Amino acid sequence: MAATLKDVxxxxxxxxxxxxxxxxxxxxxxxxxxxxxxEAIAExxxxxxxxxxxxxxxxxxxxxxxxxxxxxxxxxxxxxxIIKAAERRGLKVLIEQTGGDRSHELxxxxxxxxxxxxxxxxxxxxxxxxxxxxxxxxxxxxLLGERIFGGPTDHVTMSxxxxxxxxxxxxxxxxxxxxxxxxxxxxxxxxxxxxxxxxYRQALEEAxxxxxxxxVAYTTFWHRANGARSMRELLEAGVAFDAVFGMNDTLxxxxxxxxxxxxxxxxxxxxxxxxxxxDEGRYSLPTLSTIDPGRDEIADTAVRVLxxxxxxxxxxxxxREFEARFQVIERESSALPA
Amino acid sequence: MAATLKDVxxxxxxxxxxxxxxxxxxxxxxxxxxxxxxEAIAExxxxxxxxxxxxxxxxxxxxxxxxxxxxxxxxxxxxxxIIKAAERRGLKVLIEQTGGDRSHELxxxxxxxxxxxxxxxxxxxxxxxxxxxxxxxxxxxxLLGERIFGGPTDHVTMSxxxxxxxxxxxxxxxxxxxxxxxxxxxxxxxxxxxxxxxxYRQALEEAxxxxxxxxVAYTTFWHRANGARSMRELLEAGVAFDAVFGMNDTLxxxxxxxxxxxxxxxxxxxxxxxxxxxDEGRYSLPTLSTIDPGRDEIADTAVRVLxxxxxxxxxxxxxREFEARFQVIERESSALPA
DNA sequence: CGCCTATCCTACAACGTTGTAGACTCACCT
DNA sequence: AGGTGAGTCTACAACGTTGTAGGATAGGCG
Numbered sequence: 001m002a003a004t005l006k007d008v009x010x011x012x013x014x015x016x017x018x019x020x021x022x023x024x025x026x027x028x029x030x031x032x033x034x035x036x037x038x039e040a041i042a043e044x045x046x047x048x049x050x051x052x053x054x055x056x057x058x059x060x061x062x063x064x065x066x067x068x069x070x071x072x073x074x075x076x077x078x079x080x081x082i083i084k085a086a087e088r089r090g091l092k093v094l095i096e097q098t099g100g101d102r103s104h105e106l107x108x109x110x111x112x113x114x115x116x117x118x119x120x121x122x123x124x125x126x127x128x129x130x131x132x133x134x135x136x137x138x139x140x141x142x143l144l145g146e147r148i149f150g151g152p153t154d155h156v157t158m159s160x161x162x163x164x165x166x167x168x169x170x171x172x173x174x175x176x177x178x179x180x181x182x183x184x185x186x187x188x189x190x191x192x193x194x195x196x197x198x199x200y201r202q203a204l205e206e207a208x209x210x211x212x213x214x215x216v217a218y219t220t221f222w223h224r225a226n227g228a229r230s231m232r233e234l235l236e237a238g239v240a241f242d243a244v245f246g247m248n249d250t251l252x253x254x255x256x257x258x259x260x261x262x263x264x265x266x267x268x269x270x271x272x273x274x275x276x277x278x279d280e281g282r283y284s285l286p287t288l289s290t291i292d293p294g295r296d297e298i299a300d301t302a303v304r305v306l307x308x309x310x311x312x313x314x315x316x317x318x319x320r321e322f323e324a325r326f327q328v329i330e331r332e333s334s335a336l337p338a
Numbered sequence: 339m340a341a342t343l344k345d346v347x348x349x350x351x352x353x354x355x356x357x358x359x360x361x362x363x364x365x366x367x368x369x370x371x372x373x374x375x376x377e378a379i380a381e382x383x384x385x386x387x388x389x390x391x392x393x394x395x396x397x398x399x400x401x402x403x404x405x406x407x408x409x410x411x412x413x414x415x416x417x418x419x420i421i422k423a424a425e426r427r428g429l430k431v432l433i434e435q436t437g438g439d440r441s442h443e444l445x446x447x448x449x450x451x452x453x454x455x456x457x458x459x460x461x462x463x464x465x466x467x468x469x470x471x472x473x474x475x476x477x478x479x480x481l482l483g484e485r486i487f488g489g490p491t492d493h494v495t496m497s498x499x500x501x502x503x504x505x506x507x508x509x510x511x512x513x514x515x516x517x518x519x520x521x522x523x524x525x526x527x528x529x530x531x532x533x534x535x536x537x538y539r540q541a542l543e544e545a546x547x548x549x550x551x552x553x554v555a556y557t558t559f560w561h562r563a564n565g566a567r568s569m570r571e572l573l574e575a576g577v578a579f580d581a582v583f584g585m586n587d588t589l590x591x592x593x594x595x596x597x598x599x600x601x602x603x604x605x606x607x608x609x610x611x612x613x614x615x616x617d618e619g620r621y622s623l624p625t626l627s628t629i630d631p632g633r634d635e636i637a638d639t640a641v642r643v644l645x646x647x648x649x650x651x652x653x654x655x656x657x658r659e660f661e662a663r664f665q666v667i668e669r670e671s672s673a674l675p676a
Numbered sequence: 677c678g679c680c681t682a683t684c685c686t687a688c689a690a691c692g693t694t695g696t697a698g699a700c701t702c703a704c705c706t
Numbered sequence: 707a708g709g710t711g712a713g714t715c716t717a718c719a720a721c722g723t724t725g726t727a728g729g730a731t732a733g734g735c736g
Contacts, residue, residue: 004691005692005693005694006692010699014715014716015715015716015717016692016693016694016716016717017694017715017716018714018715018716018720020693021694021714021715024694025665027713027716028712028713028714028715029713029715030713030714030715034717035715047453048692048693049393049453049691049692050452050453050454051389051390051393051398051454051691051692051693051694052389052393052691052692052693052694052721053393053692054389054392054454054693054696054721055387055389055390055393055691055692055693055720055721055722055723056692056693056694056695056720056721057693057694057721058721060454061454062432062454069418070408070414070415070417070418070421071414071415071418071617073411073414076408076411076414076417076418077408077409079408079414079433080407080408080409080414080435083408083433083434083435084435085664092432092434092454093433094400094430094431094432094433095417095421095431095432095433096421096430097418097421097422115385115386115387115388116388116389116392116398116399116430116454138340160728189480194682198639201705224617224618224620224621225621228621231371253621254621256623257621257622257623260623261623279409279562280618282562283562283563283566283591283592283595283621285594285595285598286596310688312699315669342721342722342723343722343723344722352685352686353685353686353687354687354722354723354724355685355686355687355688355724355725356684356685356686358723358724359684359724362724365683366682366683366684366685367683367684367685368683368684368685371684371685386722386723387721387722387723388723388725389721389722390691390721390722390724391722391723391724392691392723393690393691393692393693393721393722393723393724394690394723394724394725395682395691395723395724449687452678611707625702677736678735679734679735679736680718680733680734680735680736681732681733681734681735682732682733682734683726683727683730683731683732683733684730684732685728685730685731685732686727686728686729686730687726687727687728687729688725688726688727688728689721689724689726689727690723690724690726691722691723691724691725692715692721692726693720693721694719694720694721695718695719695720695721696715696717696718696719696720697716697717697719698715698717698718698736699714699715699716699717700713700714700715700716701712701713701715702712702713702714703710703711703712703713704709704710704711704712704713705708705709705710705711705712706707706708706709706722
């Protein structure tokens with residue numbers, strides 16, 4: 001059986017509360033009392049019962065993180081960053097996988113399954129902007145991602161429009177003029193796909209190049225297979241292009257594969273850039289140019305903001321939006337001018 | 339404020355304990371009483387306080403998972419599988435990252451930081467067999483991975499030797515005779531690298547082929563960069579080979595990249611097989627043959643065994659070893675006979 | 677008719693912790 | 707000498723839940 005405050009108190013010849021005070025660094029304790037208590041703690045190998053502490057304090061020191069799937073590299077890396085950020089602030093992270101499924105996401109918001117957390121970092125994929133009102137919950141919630149904007153909670157996101165514009169501008173700076181896009185979502189305005197497409201169009205416009213619908217490939221998901229399939233369709237349709245903007249690295253890698261099978265040289269014939277800065281792109285053949293969306297900054301901000309909401313220090317501060325700084329990373333896949 | 343049993347009891351006109359009984363499906367409750375309580379619960383939006391429940395029952399319903407890094411694809415996918423397996427059994431998962439660092443791993447075993455979990459799934463990377471005694475802890479612990487064998491706890495692992503033998507045999511069956519290995523660890527006997535090298539040698543021996551030390555490339559880590567560097571060294575040393583066994587997919591992908599840069603055709607000139615069945619290998623160019631180590635089975639077994647230890651049903655059952663079933667997956671990288 | 681058992685419900689204590697209120701000592705000031 | 711205040715410590719209650727013991731009612735049996 002684990003030792004309790006009572007056992008330590010008995011061993012040290014003091015009251016339970018004094019032991020509690022020692023543990024919580026209460027100021028006014030005589031040095032020798034403190035010493036005796038510390039010794040008793042060490043001897044009995046005492047450590048506080050966190051359930052009891054939580055019951056008393058109403059805090060668990062645990063935050064929840066809901067992501068679609070850890071097998072999606074972006075979310076695995078995000079989760080890793082968040083765990084590190086949480087650790088720096090003395091918090092533990094409990095991870096839920098939603099599968100990117102809207103009903104599963106709503107269930108997580110409403111069900112009492114995460115009663116053992118102080119708050120939630122929520123990265124939905126299936127929900128859309130019309131679901132924003134579901135974010136009105138009675139626990140601290142910080143929204144991640146690009147599915148919902150202007151919701152009732154704090155929101156940490158990447159600069160989708162601007163970084164997509166920068167990615168496109170990067171390809172333009174290499175002299176590319178017919179830039180295909182892979183991963184658009186039919187009719188989407190808000191959401192990673194919609195915003196990144198918007199950035200793409202802005203860059204074209206600034207360069208005085210007409211937007212050509214035939215260069216846009218639509219997919220439902222953002223897996224490698226989707227990137228590969230889209231590229232196959234573009235090639236079969238006989239669309240001419242000298243560059244590809246993959247809406248994420250995974251799509252770009254899938255597209256690259258098909259391009260190479262078809263005998264197109266990268267970057268000589270077609271320059272490629274992705275989005276996310278996954279580890280994988282650093283070792284692909286050729287290495288993949290990409291956008292570093294500032295994952296560590298997103299993680300750090302999200303945890304910080306959630307902790308502020310949990311502590312209640314910020315009172316009734318209205319919902320805030322945070323955009324992480326991004327960076328264009330040029331690698332082999334876009335190194336050559338056309 | 340969240341509703342408590344007391345509030346519900348008051349609203350339903352029954353005792354606190356009756357509400358508790360309704361929630362816990364106690365048998366002898368009159369239908370109409372139950373009905374009234376349920377209504378009160380629904381109306382007040384009551385949900386149990388898990389801290390209080392934990393304090394009372396001594397169980398939290400949370401298990402810990404300690405892995406090196408979620409940015410390593412294998413562990414991200416393993417974590418995903420484990421979360422799903424845990425969910426099926428009504429458990430939540432709290433993830434720690436050790437960084438694969440021995441001292442950090444030991445700290446997790448000794449420190450009281452995971453007092454809020456009922457048990458731990460532990461996948462060390464830095465610890466070695468001599469550290470086995472550190473696994474003697476006073477909480478339920480299930481060991482994962484290949485770093486330690488014969489320790490004092492239950493252990494779930496993949497069939498390293500046999501599946502490495504099967505991978506090698508697969509290459510042999512394609513007529514390959516000079517099979518390079520990438521990812522060996524100098525002097526290691528136990529551990530993924532040592533065991534897989536052993537399987538490689540067994541397969542050679544069975545085929546009556548001499549083991550050639552010059553075909554073995556040593557690395558300290560198993561990242562893509564290591565696979566790439568090893569392959570560069572092999573090529574520079576002028577060693578002849580017609581196949582490569584990468585000790586994991588990441589190494590194999592790194593090696594493939596360098597092979598292609600050097601103008602070797604895969605699988606025509608060099609057949610390649612990896613190990614882990616990562617999603618990435620399914621979309622590489624060419625697609626990567628690999629070993630499916632039975633990740634879901636590992637996850638499911640690990641969670642099941644841990645839950646058994648937690649419930650104490652198994653009493654003083656001695657430590658058990660579990661080996662998941664593996665499978666050779668042939669893809670393009672090894673499809674052609676030499 | 678009285679006893680026994682099954683059903684349905686309640687009061688109370690306990691899990692281990694921390695906040696509150698207050699007791700006691702001692703030095704210091706008026 | 708009495709009052710004040712800081713320092714040190716303790717007793718008690720409370721957080722919300724569940725196990726234990728037992729009370730009340732009703733039906734079945736000898």
